Amino acid sequence: MAAAAAPKSNAPHIPVLLRPLIAAVAPVQGVWLDGTLGAGGYARALLDAGADQVIGVDRDPLAHDMAQGWGAEYGDRLRLVLGNFAQMDDYATDLDGVVLDLGVSSMQLDLAERGFSFMKDGPLDMRMSxxxxxxxxxxxxxxxxxxxxxxxxxxxxxxxxxxxxxxxxxxxxxxxxxxxxxxxxxxxxxxxxxxxxxxxxxxxxxxxxxxxNDEYGALIAGLEAAERALKEGGQLAVVTFHSIEDRIVKRFLTARSGGGGTGSRHAPEITREEPQFTLKSRKAIGPDDEELAVNPRARSARLRVATRTDAPAGQSERSALGVPMLKGAK
Ligand SMILES: C[S@@+](CC[C@H](N)C(=O)[O-])C[C@H]1O[C@@H](n2cnc3c(N)ncnc32)[C@H](O)[C@@H]1O
The missing domain is CATH 1.10.150.170 (Putative methyltransferase TM0872, insert domain)
Structure with a gap:
């Protein structure tokens, strides 16, 4: 299907939690993968903060059309991939950082023909890809x-x-x-x-x-793929928009950083694998008053950041991540 035309607004999408995100991962260097390119707010900030290269992934052709404009000034420091972040380790490995900013962009919501908005009449579509x-x-x-x-x-x-x-x-x-x-x-x-x-x-x-959009399936696969794609010391930063998403990210990072055991002294002694991540902080970072004043949409956004250790990537316990299970789902 042909991509929808890019909206004409100068500020098509205000990136949320951008300042705390860049502060949390500073100093920015090496190769980063932005799995949710959107209007490029995060990708641009990472490039401007010192990343050698950003691999910009989005499953929506609209994001790629838009990047033809803003991305030109970065030349081959910006590499674009039309695809799902669930497969990010097929696009790159040995990464210094991965960012995910989950959900939909303002452009997707604003274009009636994409069918995401209950405020604008359009075909009932909602497909990001x-x-x-x-x-x-x-x-x-x-x-x-x-x-x-x-x-x-x-x-x-x-x-x-x-x-x-x-x-x-x-x-x-x-x-x-x-x-x-x-x-x-x-x-x-x-x-x-x-x-x-x-x-x-x-x-x-x-x-x-x-x-x-199978958003929860993609999120879990994406977190696991990030574990495989990051190098030792590489950073994973994820911004969520609602409590279920945040719970999945929190439980994944807690479990993969060595937490979340049974806590029972009667439980059988099991050999624990070395943790794959260390948490930057236990608590998620939310927007401050200054950000809320200019972008009320940031209200429910939460940022979690973790650093990859040298332990080999493994298999996460998917059933413990708090993903709502539909009947018939595996
Ligand atoms: C909230 S926006 C990101 C905005 C971006 N950080 C910025 O500053 O402009 C989310 C974007 O991620 C894309 N997206 C969501 N899930 C995806 C997935 N599983 N794989 C690739 N892209 C995805 C959406 O199409 C959308 O463009």
Missing amino acids: QEGPSAADLVNTAEESDLADILYLYGEERASRRIARAIVKARTEAPIETTLHLAGLIERCLPRSKPGQAHAATRSFQAIRIAV
Whole structure:
């Protein structure tokens, strides 16, 4: 499918937690991989802070179209890869650093034709890579119980069953093909939002987007791939946007830095492998007041940073990472 045109705004996406991120990984040097290139805010900051090269990965062709413009000044210090960060160790190894800034960009949300926003009418799409089954495919074909599970487990939507029932009823009359059709359906299942509260469709749209893009599968595979791709002393910095994502990153880094054991003195003595990471800090870093004043969207962002040790990369215990498991998922 052809890439959507890049938006014309001068500030297409305000990078979140950029200052604390660069401070946490300073001094920046060597080769970094930015697994979520977007509008290039992180990649540019890493190059300007001293990285020799940044490998900019994004699964959305839009990010690559945009990089044709801003990236020119960096010449071959910027290498672009159209792909999923879940496979980052296929693109590069021996890295000095990896950054991941999860979720969608403002450009993706702002372009009605991408179908991510419940505020703008567009085709019900939501595919970051612009390939594979869309949100409309999911919403019009999934079993009612699977839809309810997605809404509840990925969006923490308490009215998941009611909304799933309404979706299945509506699609027997006509397929649900637009964002506003779906948003209207969801709104009618819930009490009217009070001023200052999130839009009624926020949680459901987040859940459907996560399912369409297999965001949790990609995140776990990406963390494991980063473990393989980083050199000793290399740094992994991850910015999350909601509690489920942050829990996955926190549990992965805790487990891979030697924490998270059973804690039971009755547990059998097991030989522990050497930890693959050391944590820069136990607590996640959030936005300060100054950042919140200019970018309220940063409110729920959390940054976690860890440094790769010399221990060989291994296999993480996926079942202990707190990933919501849909029925039939492995
Ligand atoms: C929040 S934006 C990143 C913004 C970027 N840090 C900046 O400063 O402009 C997230 C980007 O990551 C991309 N993305 C999300 N998941 C991905 C994945 N698994 N592999 C590759 N790109 C992904 C999205 O397409 C989107 O462009």
